[in-house]
Amino acid sequence: MEPMTGTAFVVATTLKILVFFVLLLVFVALSTYFERKIAGFIQDRSGPNRVGPLGLLQVAADGLKFILKEEVEPGGANKKFFFLAPVLGLVPATVLFAVMPFASPVPTRWGMMEMIVADVPVGFLYVLAIASLGVYGIVMAGWASNSKYSFLGGLRGSAQMVSYEVALAMSLVPVLMLVGNVQMPEIVSAQQNFAAGPAEYGAWFFLPLMLTAFVFVVSGLAETGRVPFDLAEAEGELVGGFHTEYSSMKFGMFFLGEYAHLITTAALITVFFLGGWDIPFWQGDNIRILADGTVIGEPTWWKTLLTFGAFGVKTLLLVLFFMWLRWTIPRFRYDQLMDLGWKVFIPIMMAYIMVMGLAMYLLDEAGVPVGLQYSGALIVLNLIMMGILIWVVDRGTIVKGATSNTRRRAGGIRGRITPTTPSEVD
Amino acid sequence: MMEAFFFLLFAVMAAGGAIMMIASRNPVSSLMYLVLAFFALSGIFVLLDAHFLAAVQVIVYAGAIMVLFLFVIMLLNLGHREDIDMRGHLARLVALVAGSALFAAVAALVLRGDESTLASEESRLAVEAMVRARGAVGALAEPLFTSYLVPFELTSLLLLVAIVGAIVLARRRAP
Numbered sequence: 001m002e003p004m005t006g007t008a009f010v011v012a013t014t015l016k017i018l019v020f021f022v023l024l025l026v027f028v029a030l031s032t033y034f035e036r037k038i039a040g041f042i043q044d045r046s047g048p049n050r051v052g053p054l055g056l057l058q059v060a061a062d063g064l065k066f067i068l069k070e071e072v073e074p075g076g077a078n079k080k081f082f083f084l085a086p087v088l089g090l091v092p093a094t095v096l097f098a099v100m101p102f103a104s105p106v107p108t109r110w111g112m113m114e115m116i117v118a119d120v121p122v123g124f125l126y127v128l129a130i131a132s133l134g135v136y137g138i139v140m141a142g143w144a145s146n147s148k149y150s151f152l153g154g155l156r157g158s159a160q161m162v163s164y165e166v167a168l169a170m171s172l173v174p175v176l177m178l179v180g181n182v183q184m185p186e187i188v189s190a191q192q193n194f195a196a197g198p199a200e201y202g203a204w205f206f207l208p209l210m211l212t213a214f215v216f217v218v219s220g221l222a223e224t225g226r227v228p229f230d231l232a233e234a235e236g237e238l239v240g241g242f243h244t245e246y247s248s249m250k251f252g253m254f255f256l257g258e259y260a261h262l263i264t265t266a267a268l269i270t271v272f273f274l275g276g277w278d279i280p281f282w283q284g285d286n287i288r289i290l291a292d293g294t295v296i297g298e299p300t301w302w303k304t305l306l307t308f309g310a311f312g313v314k315t316l317l318l319v320l321f322f323m324w325l326r327w328t329i330p331r332f333r334y335d336q337l338m339d340l341g342w343k344v345f346i347p348i349m350m351a352y353i354m355v356m357g358l359a360m361y362l363l364d365e366a367g368v369p370v371g372l373q374y375s376g377a378l379i380v381l382n383l384i385m386m387g388i389l390i391w392v393v394d395r396g397t398i399v400k401g402a403t404s405n406t407r408r409r410a411g412g413i414r415g416r417i418t419p420t421t422p423s424e425v426d
Numbered sequence: 427m428m429e430a431f432f433f434l435l436f437a438v439m440a441a442g443g444a445i446m447m448i449a450s451r452n453p454v455s456s457l458m459y460l461v462l463a464f465f466a467l468s469g470i471f472v473l474l475d476a477h478f479l480a481a482v483q484v485i486v487y488a489g490a491i492m493v494l495f496l497f498v499i500m501l502l503n504l505g506h507r508e509d510i511d512m513r514g515h516l517a518r519l520v521a522l523v524a525g526s527a528l529f530a531a532v533a534a535l536v537l538r539g540d541e542s543t544l545a546s547e548e549s550r551l552a553v554e555a556m557v558r559a560r561g562a563v564g565a566l567a568e569p570l571f572t573s574y575l576v577p578f579e580l581t582s583l584l585l586l587v588a589i590v591g592a593i594v595l596a597r598r599r600a601p
Contacts, residue, residue, distance in 0.1 A: 081454065121562035125481035132489025136461075139493070143454065143500050151500070158497050162490070182563050 008110035016117050028259045029059045035323050042327040066252035074245045081144035086253035089137025092130050093260035099123040100267055101185045103277050103308035104287045105299050123184035128169055135161040138242045145245035153241030157232030164222040167345035171216040174209050174356045175272050188276030189288040201375045206273040208378035210386050213273040215345050220265040227326040266318035274314050277307035433473055439466035453499050464488045477562045
C-alpha cells in the first residue's frame, strides 16, 4: 500500500500531533498523582486520598491551585527571561515526542499511516539536538530570578546537564553501530525478530548492549534532574534551587516539565533498548516499511492498538522504576556527581565503543551472520564487561559485602565514587 | 508555496535574530537572539534537505557552545549590569569597514547571479543518489572517512591541541 500523501497526510499528521500531545499531558498529570501514591506506599503512608475517589481528583485540584495562586515576581528579576524560562523548560521535553515511533503502521483508505509524527531522516540526531536544549530553561530560571539560591541551582544544573549529555550521546553510539541507521523506526525494527532483512538481531538491545543501556539509563536520569541527581533544586541546600522564586502556574510549568521529561526519557529508553513497540515472543508484529515503500508483514488496526499498548506499558513501567528510585536512593554529593559523569561514564563509554567495534568487526570477519548467534556472542561479552564494571565501581558493597565498606569508612577514606582496586578496599 | 512561506519565516527570524543580537545591550539577551538565529538557520538547512547539517547546527552551536557562553556570562555575572562596549573608536571603524566589504562582496555575487558559484546539476544528482543509497548521515560519512580521512583526522588533532592548551593555561594559574 502506498504511503499517505497530500491532504490526507496533513490531516493525519495534525491528528497525530493533537492526540499524542493530549495523551502526553494526561499522563504527565497522572504521573504527578502516581508519584505521590508511590511515595506514600514506600514510606508506609496513604498519599493523596481526600479529593475524589482514591484521591484521583487531586490532579485537578492541584491544577486549579496553580492557576488561582498569586504570581510573585521578585525584585530586580529580568522580566523577559523570568517569563521565558518555564516555557524553555517544558517545550524540549514535549517536542522530543515528534520522532518517537509509538505503534506499528496502520493501513487506512488513504494509504499507509506510519505511527510517528515526523519520520525525520536524522531522527536520532534530532533527539540529541532537542535534549541538549533542556538546559536553557534551568539556566534562564536561575539567572533571571536575581536570587543567590536560584543562581547556584542554575549553575549546578547547567554543569550537570552539559556533563551528562556527553555520556548520553556516547552511550547511543553502540546502538547506531548495530542498527547502521539513524532513523527511529529503523532502530525499532532492528530489534524485532525478522525472518529476512538487513537487521535481525533477535533481541532487544538492552541484552547485547547491556553496559551502554545501564549508562544511558543513569545519564538519562541525570538529564531529567530527579533524585538522586536533583542537585539543581536540592531543597536542603538551595531552598528550591533554580525555581525558588517561581510561584503559581510558572512553577506549575516547571513541575509539568519535569514529569514530561521523565516520560520522554522513559520512552527513549523504550525505543533504544526495549524494542520500542515490539511485543516480545510474537512474530505477528514484525511490520516494517522499507525506504522504497514496500511493506513487510501484515499491518492491521488491532495490531497497531496492541503495539501501542506494548509501548505504553514499557514506558510506564520505566516511569514507575524511576519513581521507585527517587524514593529509595539518597542524593549524590556534587563532586561525586561530576566524578561519575566525567571520570567513570565517559572513559567507560570510550573503551566500550572500541571493544564493541572490535567485537563486531571480528564477528563479521569470522563470517557469523547477524542473528541469534551474533547477539548471543555480544551478550556474553557484555555480561563479562558488566561484571568487571560492577566489581570496580561498587567499592566493595555488593560483591564483597557491606562489612568491607564499614571497615573502609572507619579507615577515614571518604566515599568517593572513583574506582578503587579491590586490594585498596581491604 | 509552503516552502516559500517557511523560507521567509526562517529568513526573517535569522536576520532579525542576528540584528537584535548586535543591538541588545544585555549579554544574555544578545546570546538568546543568537540562539534564535541558529535555530532559524537550521530551519533553512532543513528546507534545503540538509538534515544532518541542521541537526548538527543545533547540537553543536545551540546545545553546546551557546550553553557554555551562557555559563561563562553567568559565572562572571555580566548580565545584570548593562556595560557599554569597552572597545574604542578605531575598533569600531575597522569593524565597519570589514563588515561593509563583506556585505559588498556578497551583494555583488548575488546581483551578478553567477551560476558557477552554485553546485552543478550532475553533482547535485550524485549527492541525491548517495543520500538515497546510504541515508542522510551515511552520505556524509562515506567521503569523510574515505576520501577526506587525513584532513578529518588532522582536524581532530587540532581540537586535541586546543584541549591540551586549555589544560595548560588552567593549570598555570593554580599554585
